[in-house]
Amino acid sequence: MLLPKNNMPRWVIIVIDLFISAVALAFAYLMRFDLKTNSELIRVEWLILSKSIILFFGIKFVVYYFFKVHKGLVRHTSTEDLKRILSANLTCTGFFFGFGLIRYFYFDGYFLFPTTVLIVEFLAACMLMLIGRFTVKLLYLETKKNKFSDSRVLIYGAGISGLMTKRTIEKDPTSNFQLVGFLDDNKKLSGTILEGVTIFNTNKLAKLVEEEGVDTIILAIQDPLEENRKNLVDFCFENGITVQKVPSATSWVNGEFSTKQLKKIKIEDLLGRSVIKLNNDKIANELTNQVVLVTGAAGSIGSGMVRQILNFNPEKIILLDSAESALYDFTNELQAENRALPIEIVIGDVRNADRMNHVFKTFKPSYVLHAAAYKHVPLMEENPSEAILTNIFGTKNLADLAIKYGVVKFVMISTDKAVNPTNVMGASKRIAEMYVQKMNEKGQTKFVTTRFGNVLGSNGSVIPLFQRQIENGGPITLTDERITRFFMTIPEACQLVLEASAIGKGGEIFVFDMGESVKIIDLAKNMIKLSGLELGKDIEIKVTGLRPGEKLYEELLANDELTLPTHHPKILIAKTKSIDDEEISKINALIELFAKQENTAIVSKMKEIVPEFKSNNSVFEILDKR
Numbered sequence: 001m002l003l004p005k006n007n008m009p010r011w012v013i014i015v016i017d018l019f020i021s022a023v024a025l026a027f028a029y030l031m032r033f034d035l036k037t038n039s040e041l042i043r044v045e046w047l048i049l050s051k052s053i054i055l056f057f058g059i060k061f062v063v064y065y066f067f068k069v070h071k072g073l074v075r076h077t078s079t080e081d082l083k084r085i086l087s088a089n090l091t092c093t094g095f096f097f098g099f100g101l102i103r104y105f106y107f108d109g110y111f112l113f114p115t116t117v118l119i120v121e122f123l124a125a126c127m128l129m130l131i132g133r134f135t136v137k138l139l140y141l142e143t144k145k146n147k148f149s150d151s152r153v154l155i156y157g158a159g160i161s162g163l164m165t166k167r168t169i170e171k172d173p174t175s176n177f178q179l180v181g182f183l184d185d186n187k188k189l190s191g192t193i194l195e196g197v198t199i200f201n202t203n204k205l206a207k208l209v210e211e212e213g214v215d216t217i218i219l220a221i222q223d224p225l226e227e228n229r230k231n232l233v234d235f236c237f238e239n240g241i242t243v244q245k246v247p248s249a250t251s252w253v254n255g256e257f258s259t260k261q262l263k264k265i266k267i268e269d270l271l272g273r274s275v276i277k278l279n280n281d282k283i284a285n286e287l288t289n290q291v292v293l294v295t296g297a298a299g300s301i302g303s304g305m306v307r308q309i310l311n312f313n314p315e316k317i318i319l320l321d322s323a324e325s326a327l328y329d330f331t332n333e334l335q336a337e338n339r340a341l342p343i344e345i346v347i348g349d350v351r352n353a354d355r356m357n358h359v360f361k362t363f364k365p366s367y368v369l370h371a372a373a374y375k376h377v378p379l380m381e382e383n384p385s386e387a388i389l390t391n392i393f394g395t396k397n398l399a400d401l402a403i404k405y406g407v408v409k410f411v412m413i414s415t416d417k418a419v420n421p422t423n424v425m426g427a428s429k430r431i432a433e434m435y436v437q438k439m440n441e442k443g444q445t446k447f448v449t450t451r452f453g454n455v456l457g458s459n460g461s462v463i464p465l466f467q468r469q470i471e472n473g474g475p476i477t478l479t480d481e482r483i484t485r486f487f488m489t490i491p492e493a494c495q496l497v498l499e500a501s502a503i504g505k506g507g508e509i510f511v512f513d514m515g516e517s518v519k520i521i522d523l524a525k526n527m528i529k530l531s532g533l534e535l536g537k538d539i540e541i542k543v544t545g546l547r548p549g550e551k552l553y554e555e556l557l558a559n560d561e562l563t564l565p566t567h568h569p570k571i572l573i574a575k576t577k578s579i580d581d582e583e584i585s586k587i588n589a590l591i592e593l594f595a596k597q598e599n600t601a602i603v604s605k606m607k608e609i610v611p612e613f614k615s616n617n618s619v620f621e622i623l624d625k626r
Contacts, residue, residue, distance in 0.1 A: 013069075014061065014064065014065070016132070017060075017064055017069060017129060018057060018060055018061065018064075020125060020128045020129055020132065021056075021057075021060050021121075021125050022057075023124075023128065024120075024121050024124035024125035024128055025056065025113075025117070025121050027120070027121075027124050028113075028116075028117040028118075028119075028120035028121040028124060029117060031116075031120050032114060032116050032117055032120070052103075052112040052113065055099060055112065056096070056112070056113075059092055059095045059096065059099075060092055063088050063091050063092050063095070064088055066088075067084050067087055067088040067091070068084065069081075069084050069085060069088050069129075081133065082130065085126055085129050085130060086126055089122050089125050089126050089129075090122065092122075092125075093118050093119075093121070093122045096112050096113055096118055097115075097118060099112050100112040100113065151176050151177050151178065151215055151216045151242075152178050152180050152212060152213050152214050152215055152216065153169070153177045153178065153179050153180060153214070153215075153216045153217070153218060154180050154181055154182070154183045154200075154205075154208060154214050154216075154217050154218070155179070155181075155182050155183065155217075155218050155220050156182075156183045156184070156202075156217055156218065156219045156220060156221060156232060157182070157183075157184060157219070157220035157221035158182040158183075158184040158186075158189055158194055158199045159220070159221065161220045161221065161246055162182055162184075162220040162221070163194065163195065164220075164246075165218055165220045165246055166179060166182075166194075166195065166197060167195075177216070179197060180208065180212050180214055181197055181198040181199065181200050181208070182194060182197060182198070182199040182200065183199075183200055183201075183202055183204075183205060183208075183217070184199055184200075184201065184202065185201070185202050185225070185228050186201075187201050189201075190204075202228065202232065205232070205235060206235070209239060209241065214241065215240075215241055215242060216241065216242045216243075216244065217232070217236055217241055217242070217243050217244075218244050218245065218246065219232075219243065219244070219245035219246065220245075220246045237526065237529050280312075282499070282502040282503060283312060283498045283499060283501070283502045284312045284313075285502070286367070286409075286501055286502045287309055287312040287313075287314050287367065287498070287501070287502075288312050288313050288314065289313065289314065289315050290314050290315055290366045290367055290408075291314070291315050291316045291317075291318070291363055291364060291365045291366050291367075292309055292314050292316070292317050292318070292365060292366070292367045292368075292369065293317075293318040293320060293359070293360075293363065293365035293367070293368045293369070294306055294309070294317060294318065294319060294320065294369045294371065295320045295321070295350055295368070295369070295370050295371055295372035295398065296320075296321055296370075296371035296372035296373065297319035297320055297321045297327065297330070297371070298319070298321040298323050298326035298327040298329075298330045299321070299323075299326075299371060299372075300455060300490055301371045301413060301455065301490065301493055301494060301497070302319075302321070302369075302371040302372070303330050304490045304491065304493065304494035305369055305371065305494045305497055305498065306319060306330075306334075306343075307334075307494075308491070308494050308495065308498060309498070310334075310341075310342075314342060315342065316342050316343065316344055316363070317342060317343045317344070318343075318344050318346055318359065318363050318365060319331070319343055319344065319345050319346065320346045320348055320350075320359065320372070321346075321347070321348075321372070322347065322348065322349045322350075322372075324347055327345060327347065331343075331345060344363065346359055349394075350370075350372045350390065350394035350395070350397055350398055351389050351390055351393055351394045351397065352397075353397050356397050356398060356401055357401060360401045360402075360404070360405045360407075361405070364405060365405075365407060366407060366408045366409075367407065367408060367409050367410075367411070367501055368398060368402055368407050368409070368410045368411065369411050369413070369497060369498075369501065370395060370398055370410065370411065370412045370413060371413045371497075372390070372394060373390060373391050373394075373413070373429070374386060374387055374390045374391055374425065374428075375415070375425060376425070377417070377423045377424075377425045377426070377547065377548075378547045378548055380423065380424045380425035380428065381423055381424050381425070381547075381548040381618055381620075382548070384424045384599045384602045384603050384606075385593075385594050385597050385599065385602055387424050387425055387428040388428060388590060388591060388593070388594050388602055388606075389591075389594050391425070391428035391429055391431075391432055392428055392431050392432050392435070392587065392590065392591060393591045393594070395412060395432040395435060395436065396432075396435055396587075396591070398410070399435060399436055399439045399447065400439070402439075402445045402447075403439060403442055403443035403444075403445050406443075406444060406445070407445045408445065408446065409445070409446045409447075409448065409501050409504060410436070410439075410445055410446070410447045410448070411448050411449070411450065411497055411500050411501045411504065412432065412433065412436045412447070412448070412449045412450070413449075413450055413497055414429050414430075414432070414433050414449050414450065414451045414509070415429050415451065415452070415453075416451060416452065416453045416486060417429065418430035418433055418451065419451070420612050420614075421610060421612070421613045421614075422613075422614060422615060422616035422618075423548070423615070423616070423618065424603060424606070424620075426613075427606045427607075427610050427613040428606070430610050430613070431587055431590070431606065431609055431610060433449050433451075433509060433576075434579050434583060434587070434609070434610075435579075435584065435587055436449055437449070437507055437509070437576065437579050438579040438581075438583075438584055440506045440507040441507075445506075446504055446505060446506035446507075447506060447507065448500050448501070448504030448505075448506065448507070448508050448509075448510065449500075449508070449509040449510065450496050450497050450500045450509075450510045450512075451509055451510065451511050451512075451574070452486070452488055452493055452496060452511070452512045453485060453486030453487060453488060453512075454485045454486060454487050454488075455487075455488060455489070455490055455493045462485075462520065462523070463523075463527075465477075466523070466524055466527050467527065470527060470528065470531050470533065470539060473539065474538075474539035474540050474541075475539065475540040475541060475542040476524045476527075476528070476539065476540070476541045476542065477541075477542050477544050478520060478521055478524060478541055478542065478543050478544065479543070479544055479545060479546050479547055480543065480545070480546050481521050481543060482519075483519070483520045483521075483546075484517040484518060484519050484520065485517060485518060485520060486517050486518070487518055488512065492512075496510065496512055496571070499568070499571065503566065503567065508573045508574075509573065509574040509576060510566075510571055510572070510573060510574075511571075511572050511573070511574050512570065512571060512572075513569070513570040513571070513572065521541065524541055525541075546616075546617045547617070548617055548618045548619070583609060586605070586608060586609050587609060589605065590602065590605045590606065590609065593605060600620070600623070603615075603620045603623060604623050607623055607624070
């Protein structure tokens with residue numbers, strides 16, 4: 001044992017510091033006489049010094065005690081301890097100089113200590129006290145270091161975050177990491193050394209894995225170039241290397257980072273593109289001190305929007321949903337986060353015109369964010385009348401009321417499945433888009449639409465399904481090996497909706513550049529790897545065949561649609577054909593068909609309104625052959 005297990009008594013530290021001060025004073029006198037002394041010189045200097053020595057130790061003791069120099073844990077010496085030591089010794093030197101002037105002018109004509117002695121003593125005392133503390137700290141870290149480190153680690157990123165990660169690993173006695181080096185994309189840093197650790201260029205990764213036995217990589221760069229990160233993660237997956245990442249500083253516990261906070265990468269980190277960040281200032285200008293109605297508020301997108309809107313200080317948010325339990329749970333979550341809650345909870349159905357009229361009349365919202373909808377393709381294929389009632393009639397109710405009550409902006413959330421639809425759900429959303437666009441011509445309300453792809457982690461999405469299947473031991477069910485989808489995260493989806501509410505001038509359909517589409521089978525394989533399992537050994541993938549109405553791939557634009565740029569390179573405006581009154585009449589006629597509950601008649605009318613609606617793998621394909 002190099003150090004005792006228990007903390008050293010405070011009085012011992014004070015005694016040691018006073019002893020160090022005495023050594024520093026002696027050293028200062030030796031330096032003053034160039035290390036050349038004799039008995040006579042010592043005798044003369046001692047006669048002068050003897051009258052000051054008690055005051056010297058008295059001032060040192062009082063000042064050290066006042067600055068709490070002895071309070072810091074020596075084995076955990078930090079920059080704060082450094083500040084205290086420097087401040088305390090500087091204060092002592094100031095007192096010595098002041099009392100020296102008093103002695104010189106009012107007593108025997110001698111200073112307490114020569115000026116050169118004061119300067120050298122200050123420097124020597126600071127240096128010796130710090131050397132002592134850091135020596136103890138190094139011995140402590142060496143003693144506590146895990147001698148059985150079984151994980152050889154590279155830190156990706158040699159910046160501030162990487163350096164903090166390195167220090168955290170080194171000071172954590174419970175860590176089983178053995179640091180091999182830093183990994184960085186900057187070729188100019190290759191071969192340099194940072195706090196004793198070598199920085200390697202990323203192209204050396206394969207060599208390091210082979211020669212150094214690297215088995216773990218920690219992603220310490222908060223916003224790396226997406227292509228570089230993707231290539232790195234793909235290499236790690238292919239070679240069985242564990243990948244962890246440092247969380248953002250906002251999630252550190254009490255502002256400090258520990259190795260326990262290292263996280264495995266999520267499937268969201270494998271999107272293959274940079275996360276989109278939008279203009280919060282514009283959103284704030286629109287929503288601050290406004291009454292905002294959010295339909296479908298308990299759903300994935302609705303609840304995400306509510307959380308973000310709360311950051312913009314609205315006057316009130318109306319949380320509208322027909323799902324009582326889900327809305328109750330969401331409200332409790334918000335309250336548990338101790339957030340200011342300028343909210344009003346409303347249980348209601350967008351299909352109930354009277355109930356919706358009462359909501360608009362009572363709260364008079366300035367902004368409506370419409371997220372309520374039926375979205376499951378197979379279920380709507382079997383229940384077309386419900387898709388009509390909720391997705392079309394529900395949207396019509398809200399749009400008509402928005403005009404009646406002078407809503408400033410109405411933002412409808414649509415889907416890429418509305419583009420060249422192959423199923424009832426997608427067609428119903430396209431018809432709702434058409435109605436909203438036409439209503440933009442009817443009053444002062446500005447109607448805009450947002451259209452995006454699948455949302456990672458949302459209710460009913462493929463990610464939670466695959467996760468449950470993995471947890472249950474499999475198999476993972478996949479409808480077709482060729483199927484691809486566009487993906488975005490819940491925060492991105494919510495920000496896109498809010499951005500549309502800020503920049504929309506009315507009549508636009510905003511589409512999102514979501515990068516390359518992702519093969520669902522690759523998504524499943526990556527999720528298996530992220531779970532630490534092996535495909536074919538621990539879990540299987542089973543192909544079940546396309547479901548009714550399901551596409552192999554999704555589109556964000558129809559064949560006859562063009563795009564216009566916006567202020568943001570990732571957000572485009574789809575230019576769609578204009579909607580005439582005849583089509584609105586057809587939409588009203590479609591809604592009236594709900595009463596008859598005749599699925600074939602309903603879908604036939606939908607195809608008349610949306611000519612590009614061609615059913616796929618569905619009983620309604622027969623209607624396309626007429």
